[in-house]
Amino acid sequence: DAGVIQSPRHEVTEMGQEVTLRCKPISGHDYLFWYRQTMMRGLELLIYFNNNVPIDDSGMPEDRFSAKMPNASFSTLKIQPSEPRDSAVYFCASRGTGVLEQYFGPGTRLTVT
């Protein structure tokens, strides 16, 4: 298995632009998580899905952030409009039911200028 796949790996955009981050979880995993990592706040859980359904989005910082999971093999995290304070590394992770270990993707480094 290729593991969790994220794209793009790096994204540089200007303030006000829309940003879409993509994730392909490990096949067979029915939980998907989006995290944001910054020096100031560490690793923050933004939202997680179970069987493509959003379960908890309380970590989504603002209405500018939205996430979708149209099918079991694809999820997106969208920021519109983006702001410089959104600059961070965004990770996607997945795991199977009853399994404790989360498998993280390589992350997307987002820079908003």
Add this chain to the structure above:
Amino acid sequence: QQQVKQSPQSLIVQKGGISIINCAYENTAFDYFPWYQQFPGKGPALLIAIRPDVSEKKEGRFTISFNKSAKQFSLHIMDSQPGDSATYFCAATAGSYIPTFGRGTSLIVHP
């Protein structure tokens, strides 16, 4: 509210030394305590984990010590190597298996 407090924020150790990272939690419902290791440019990966029914778990040079009454647990890296240089996250989960992560510790092992 930070439910899992991790210290130190950064740690520098000489090759061959012992690295110790500490975590404390408040929620007594936590029943699984994993440690994740993250190398630069990579996502975190599970390193070792423990349940509260044991006080210690060892895997190679890595040991978790767990003190249920104090609500504390720690990671010990024996004979630290430059290849161990990474960021380490402790975490705690309850029944939902959704981990609450500590802030992370940046470990540098000098040759």
